[in-house]
Amino acid sequence: MKRRPKLAVWKFASCDGCQLTLLDCEDELLALTERIDIAYFMEASRATVRGPYDLSLVEGSITTPHDMARIQKIRRASKFLVAIGACATAGGIQALRNFTQVEKYIPLVYARPEYIHTLEKSSPIAGQVAVDFELRGCPINKTQLLELVSAFLQGRRPNIHPYSVCWECKMRGNICVMVAHGIPCLGPVTHAGCGALCPTYHRGCYGCFGPKETPNPASLSARLRVLGVPEDDLVRLYRTFNAEAEPFRQESTVHE
Amino acid sequence: MSSKTIKVDYLARVEGEGALYIRIKDDRVTQVQLKIFEPPRFFEAFLQGRKYTEAPDITARICGICPVAYQMSSVHALEQILGLKVAGPLRELRRLIYCGEWIESHGLHVYMLHAPDFLGYADAIQMARDYPEAVKRGLKLKQIGNELVALVGGREIHPINVRVGGFYSVPRKKDLVPMVEKLKWARDAALETVRWVSTFNFPPVEPEYEFVSLRHPQEYPFNEGRLVSNKGLDIAVDDFEAHFEEEHVPYTTALHSILKARGAYYVGPMARYNNNFDLLPPAVQAAAQEAGLTSFCCNPFQSIIIRSIEILYACEESLRIIDQYEQPERPYLEAEPRAGIGHGISEAPRGSLYHRYRIDDQGVIQEAKIVPPTSQNQKTVESDLYQVAVQNLHLPEDQLTWICEQAIRNYDPCISCSVHFLKLHLERR
Numbered sequence: 001m002k003r004r005p006k007l008a009v010w011k012f013a014s015c016d017g018c019q020l021t022l023l024d025c026e027d028e029l030l031a032l033t034e035r036i037d038i039a040y041f042m043e044a045s046r047a048t049v050r051g052p053y054d055l056s057l058v059e060g061s062i063t064t065p066h067d068m069a070r071i072q073k074i075r076r077a078s079k080f081l082v083a084i085g086a087c088a089t090a091g092g093i094q095a096l097r098n099f100t101q102v103e104k105y106i107p108l109v110y111a112r113p114e115y116i117h118t119l120e121k122s123s124p125i126a127g128q129v130a131v132d133f134e135l136r137g138c139p140i141n142k143t144q145l146l147e148l149v150s151a152f153l154q155g156r157r158p159n160i161h162p163y164s165v166c167w168e169c170k171m172r173g174n175i176c177v178m179v180a181h182g183i184p185c186l187g188p189v190t191h192a193g194c195g196a197l198c199p200t201y202h203r204g205c206y207g208c209f210g211p212k213e214t215p216n217p218a219s220l221s222a223r224l225r226v227l228g229v230p231e232d233d234l235v236r237l238y239r240t241f242n243a244e245a246e247p248f249r250q251e252s253t254v255h256e
Numbered sequence: 257m258s259s260k261t262i263k264v265d266y267l268a269r270v271e272g273e274g275a276l277y278i279r280i281k282d283d284r285v286t287q288v289q290l291k292i293f294e295p296p297r298f299f300e301a302f303l304q305g306r307k308y309t310e311a312p313d314i315t316a317r318i319c320g321i322c323p324v325a326y327q328m329s330s331v332h333a334l335e336q337i338l339g340l341k342v343a344g345p346l347r348e349l350r351r352l353i354y355c356g357e358w359i360e361s362h363g364l365h366v367y368m369l370h371a372p373d374f375l376g377y378a379d380a381i382q383m384a385r386d387y388p389e390a391v392k393r394g395l396k397l398k399q400i401g402n403e404l405v406a407l408v409g410g411r412e413i414h415p416i417n418v419r420v421g422g423f424y425s426v427p428r429k430k431d432l433v434p435m436v437e438k439l440k441w442a443r444d445a446a447l448e449t450v451r452w453v454s455t456f457n458f459p460p461v462e463p464e465y466e467f468v469s470l471r472h473p474q475e476y477p478f479n480e481g482r483l484v485s486n487k488g489l490d491i492a493v494d495d496f497e498a499h500f501e502e503e504h505v506p507y508t509t510a511l512h513s514i515l516k517a518r519g520a521y522y523v524g525p526m527a528r529y530n531n532n533f534d535l536l537p538p539a540v541q542a543a544a545q546e547a548g549l550t551s552f553c554c555n556p557f558q559s560i561i562i563r564s565i566e567i568l569y570a571c572e573e574s575l576r577i578i579d580q581y582e583q584p585e586r587p588y589l590e591a592e593p594r595a596g597i598g599h600g601i602s603e604a605p606r607g608s609l610y611h612r613y614r615i616d617d618q619g620v621i622q623e624a625k626i627v628p629p630t631s632q633n634q635k636t637v638e639s640d641l642y643q644v645a646v647q648n649l650h651l652p653e654d655q656l657t658w659i660c661e662q663a664i665r666n667y668d669p670c671i672s673c674s675v676h677f678l679k680l681h682l683e684r685r
Contacts, residue, residue, distance in 0.1 A: 019320075044268075046269060198424075201410050240313070
């Protein structure tokens with residue numbers, strides 16, 4: 001019998017939501033385990049199999065010296081390494097620390113700094129090691145995760161589109177919340193994958209999948225200003241779960 | 257003289273990163289530590305300066321398993337400041353989305369994280385080889401819980417539809433009706449779950465706990481009520497910090513919460529059950545009795561039965577809500593921001609979750625404090641571990657380690673939650 005590829009799931013600073021997405025594949029999970037050997041997945045099992053691993057899914061961002069060393073080891077033990085979710089691909093919400101003056105901030109924060117080992121910045125996995133693929137979202141989308149694993153098993157590139165939320169919104173037949181109702185929406189600059197959820201629920205997209213390919217946030221900001229969004233709200237809008245993703249980071253600093 | 261150490265460097269089948277450390281010397285347990293090494297993420301720090309409207313979206317990211325709890329505690333605290341009273345169908349929809357989270361989170365814990373301990377498997381996937389029907393039932397229950405959260409909230413993890421004042425949009429009655437058949441199936445499956453888990457073997461441990469939970473005069477609690485205990489605590493949510501405080505412990509990145517008057521306490525399904533048994537519908541009470549429980553349970557290993565009973569309750573309650581639901585005219589209430597302080601406690605799957613916010617007259621958050629259930633239970637988990645280790649010292653080391661792990665999983669700990677709040681504590685020093 002052909003050896004089943006070994007899957008490992010790793011966690012860094014995160015909420016566990018992206019790895020939970022794997023357990024949320026209720027209809028597919030048992031079938032999946034027939035094709036792939038879940039060799040390391042601490043949230044699901046106390047049994048672990050030693051590496052090397054064929055596919056590593058990495059959740060979370062790097063925020064401590066210990067984790068900096070750990071991700072190097074994981075990279076060495078992984079043939080194909082995929083960063084999953086906003087923390088792993090853009091530093092996550094905890095990357096908001098990257099916009100503060102850490103030198104001034106640390107004495108205020110730590111009563112016992114010797115016990116706490118934290119880095120000045122929260123960085124995405126690709127900031128530390130080579131990453132073979134990035135799956136976006138806060139949280140990632142279940143269908144995209146299954147597509148990623150299927151593509152891996154079939155030895156092809158995952159069919160995941162880098163276009164904007166607007167595409168998905170149009171495909172759903174939604175009326176544009178920004179054009180029709182003047183609701184500020186990050187859809188035009190945000191990576192697809194959620195199925196245009198927020199506009200479907202009559203709210204503006206808040207960018208939890210991070211920037212799309214070749215986004216033009218400056219143009220969107222000009223439009224948002226016309227809608228009456230003040231500068232400090234523009235900063236907040238770009239600085240949430242993907243604040244450290246370059247196009248969002250850069251645009252947020254323009255309005256500071 | 258002999259000494260040994262039971263060490264588990266990375267606890268499995270819990271949410272987040274924790275470790276267990278027990279030191280035994282001359283057949284005496286000398287030290288017990290639940291170490292949490294999850295890196296802190298400083299949520300209170302970055303909530304400062306954010307708009308109050310962002311709090312439900314941001315705090316949801318503390319935990320991927322119980323985001324609804326964070327959204328609910330935050331919106332209730334903020335609505336207190338704004339003077340908003342969410343009632344009628346909007347209030348019912350909040351209970352409905354919370355039912356979904358209880359079904360999803362408890363279903364995950366009962367079947368995938370906890371049951372394998374009782375039956376001697378490393379995980380649910382291995383358990384599925386011998387108990388395929390049970391594992392499939394658990395997965396489907398969990399799926400129905402997730403569907404309910406997604407129906408009301410937009411998606412199961414980090415729902416997008418919850419806002420201060422209500423929801424961005426509300427379902428029509430006909431959107432909810434297709435859930436009825438599924439929930440009826442889930443109700444039967446939950447009853448089977450109660451029966452199944454009640455046949456497990458439970459180590460005879462019955463510590464003397466103080467059980468703390470919300471209590472509402474008319475209903476099993478989700479979002480409202482007073483904070484009560486079986487030892488006479490009965491306070492308004494606003495008075496939480498007058499009665500509880502956190503201790504700093506060096507070996508963990510989370511804080512230990514204690515009741516100032518009496519020390520360690522217990523939050524979670526068993527606390528809710530013990531404080532609110534009389535408010536469960538008769539059919540749910542009957543299921544509990546059939547499973548061999550009375551109206552009061554204090555064996556932490558039996559928390560798996562109580563969790564199953566709460567799944568059953570959440571199915572019953574969802575069916576009631578959907579049956580009586582009338583779509584409200586407006587999806588949310590609105591108010592101009594004003595300066596003030598607000599408090600909220602809601603019942604996360606793992607227990608009471610406290611939020612406090614101070615905002616200015618522009619609606620910008622000046623200060624935030626969050627006390628999650630897992631930090632409240634930490635001290636109690638350690639005292640359970642001590643007792644379980646003492647009782648089982650005769651076991652071979654691998655079995656002793658396993659039962660200690662199981663004693664931690666009794667609490668369904670959510671370690672990412674317990675860690676996020678380091679910053680505020682340190683500020684106060």
